[in-house]
Amino acid sequence: MAKPIHISLDVMGGDSGAEVVLPGAEIALLRHPDTRFLLFGHEKVVLPLLEKYPRVRDASTFHHCDVSVAMDAKPSQALKQGRWRSSMWRSIEAVKTGDADVAVSAGNTGALMAMSKFCLRTMANIERPAIAAIxxxxxxxxxxxxxxxxxxxxxxxxxxxxxxxxxxxxxxxxxxxxxxxxxxxxxxxxxxxxxxxxxxxxxxxxxxxxxxxxxxxxxxxxxxxxxxxxxxxxxxxxxxxxxxxxxxxxxxxxxxxxxxxxxxxxxxxxxxxxxxxxxxxxxxxxxxxGGVFLGLNGIVIKSHGGTDAEGFASAIGLAYDMVRNELLHKIAQDLIHYHRGRFATPADQTEGES
The missing domain is CATH 3.40.718.10 (Isopropylmalate Dehydrogenase)
Known part of the structure; x- marks a missing residue:
C-alpha cells in the first residue's frame, strides 16, 4: 500500500476560510482516501465546523493558531506579525519539519510567498522562486x-x-x-x-x-x-x-x-x-x-482566494499529485544534470551519452 500523503492546510486563508477549506478537504479526501491532513486555524472557528465533516475530522490532526493573515496585509507586515503564530506560517513550517509533505493555502499571495521563502529557503543554484500555473x-x-x-x-x-x-x-x-x-x-x-x-x-x-x-x-x-x-x-x-x-x-x-x-x-x-x-x-x-511555488526546499500550493469548495479540492488534488509524483526529486535531478552539462567538455558529454 502506498504511503499516505500528509497535507497541511491553512484553514483560515482565503475569502471564506474554513467554510471553503473544510468542505474542499472533504471532496479531496473522497478522491484520494490515502490523504492525511494537518489543520491549522483558530479552534473557535474550525472545531465546530469540523464536526460537519467527520471524514476530514478522522483523517486530520488539528493545531490551534491564534493569528490569521489578512488578505490585504503587506508581506513584510504579515511576516513580522504572523511568524511563528499564524495558521499560514505553521502550515508552511510543517513542511520544513517533515510533518507534512506539502502545504496548501488560499491566503494572501504576497504573504504566502514571503513566508514560504523565509521558512523553506530556495534550493541550491536557484536564486528566486517562481509560481507555476496550469x-x-x-x-x-x-x-x-x-x-x-x-x-x-x-x-x-x-x-x-x-x-x-x-x-x-x-x-x-x-x-x-x-x-x-x-x-x-x-x-x-x-x-x-x-x-x-x-x-x-x-x-x-x-x-x-x-x-x-x-x-x-x-x-x-x-x-x-x-x-x-x-x-x-x-x-x-x-x-x-x-x-x-x-x-x-x-x-x-x-x-x-x-x-x-x-x-x-x-x-x-x-x-x-x-x-x-x-x-x-x-x-x-x-x-x-492552484499555483505551485517552485524553487523552494518544499512544496507550497496557492489556491485562489475566492474559490469555492470544488476549487479548493482541486488545489489539494494538485498538491497530492506533486508529492506522489516526486516533484522535488525531479527538480533536484534536473538541476544536477543541467549544471553538469554547462561545464562539461565535449569528451564528457560523449562519455555521458554512452
Missing part, C-alpha cells in the same frame, strides 16, 4: 511560469524557470521529456528583450536531458498549447494570467446574454446544451485552481 489549451494543459513571484528576471533565472517548469510537467503530465518555450514578442532570434534572447541562446548551447527547448513562443501559443511549458518573468506572466481569466469571464457573459436574448436563442441553447456544458467545464477555473 493553463488549459486546445491540446490539453500546459505549465506556465512565472505568473507573479519574480518581477523581472535575468537570463539565468529564466533558465532556472525552464528547469523548474520542465520538472513540474514531468510530474504532472507524465511526459518523459516535455517541450519548453520562452515567451517572446516573436519567434525570430533577433526579437525581444536581451535577457530573453540570451536565455534562448544558452538553452540551445547547453545539453539538456530533462526537456527539449523549442525556442520562442508568442502570446497566442499559450492557448494553442504549442509547448508543454511556457517560461516568462512574473510581470508578463501575471498580466497574461489575469487577461486569460478576464477573457474567459467575458466570453461566458457574452454567451449567457446571447442565449437569453430571444426565444429562438433559448431553444438553440436547449438543443446544444450538452455542447455548452462541455464548454463550461473546459472554461471552469476551479478545475485548474
Amino acid at each position: 493553463w488549459p489549451t486546445t491540446r490539453g494543459e500546459s505549465v506556465v511560469l512565472d505568473v507573479g513571484a519574480t518581477i523581472g528576471a535575468d537570463a539565468q533565472q529564466l533558465i532556472d524557470f525552464a528547469i523548474l517548469g520542465g520538472a513540474m510537467a514531468r510530474a504532472l503530465f507524465g511526459i518523459e521529456k516535455p517541450t519548453v518555450g520562452l515567451l517572446n514578442i516573436g519567434v525570430e532570434e533577433v526579437k525581444g528583450l536581451e535577457e530573453v534572447r540570451t536565455a534562448g541562446r544558452l538553452l540551445k548551447e547547453t545539453p539538456l536531458r530533462s526537456f527539449t527547448y523549442a525556442g520562442f513562443v508568442e502570446g497566442d501559443d499559450l492557448g494553442k498549447g504549442t509547448v508543454d511549458v511556457v517560461v516568462t518573468e512574473g510581470f508578463a506572466g501575471n498580466i497574461a494570467l489575469k487577461t486569460a481569466e478576464g477573457t474567459a469571464k467575458q466570453i461566458g457573459g457574452y454567451l449567457r446574454s446571447a442565449m437569453q436574448r430571444t426565444l429562438m436563442a433559448r431553444l438553440g441553447y436547449l438543443l446544444a446544451r450538452s455542447a455548452f456544458d462541455r464548454l463550461r467545464e473546459k472554461m471552469d477555473p476551479r478545475k485548474v485552481n
